[in-house]
Amino acid sequence: MLNMDFTERVVVNTSAMDWVPSPAGGVLRKPLAREEAERGHATSIVRYEPGASFQRHEHPLGEEILVLDGVFSDETGDYPAGTYLRNPPGTGHAPFSEGGCTLFVKLHQFDDRDRTTVRVDTRSTAWLPGQGGLEVMPLHDFEHEHVALVKWPARERFQPHRHFGGEEILVLSGEFCDEHGRYPAETWLRSPHLSQHHPFVETETIIWVKTGHLPL
Secondary structure (H helix, E strand, O other): OEOOOOOOOEEEEHHHOOOEEOOOOOEEEEEEEEOOOOOOOEEEEEEEOOOOEOOOEEEOOOEEEEEEEEEEEEOOEEEEOOEEEEEOOOEEEOOEOOOOEEEEEEEOOOOOOOOOOEEEEOOOOOOEEOOOOOEEEEEEEEOOEEEEEEEEOOOOEOOOEEEOOOEEEEEEEOEEEEOOEEEEOOEEEEEOOOEEEOOEEOOOEEEEEEEOOOOO
16 A cells, blocks of 8 residues: 555655556556555556557546646547546546656546546636635536646735645646645645645646545
8 A cells, every 4th residue: 555544644746756667568657645556546647658558447436637748548539738537437448648648647536426527628728716816727526525726826825724625736837835845846745634734835836636535
């Protein structure tokens, strides 16, 4: 198991990690959290080399993907960098990438009742005004779980707050900060239920963020 104690705060600078091979040739991974070797709960950065493919597989408790670069494909379409996808429980596919791509992937983490297929091109979706100077792009909501992109303008400081159901962040650009440290692009953070912090940025920063999904 890897980072499966959800009561602990986890911070990983993925840019400093080495790629490790997957069962599919040409598909490499940086594991961030994993229940078992090739099944169950998993969060990873995944890279498809040009022409790589993965055999058809099912998603018993769903698959969530953010395409970080390149073009990710399966039998339902081609998804360029900036695409957010959710494949709900009970679905399956045979993914590949003709030109190569890098993904943020979360497996086996859906509520079994969350059956919505999601495809969002974040490059063409409008930002909405958030609290203070923040801009928000909602991606998915199910009961207490909320997923969004958040754009922080330079020198923005947010109010101290507590995370009911936890918080998970992937820093996409800039540098996210709080009283605990500074987190450059490609940093993954997971904070447990009822954790709290006082976040801020010095330069414009974009994060992927999910709240309300961790064990209480």
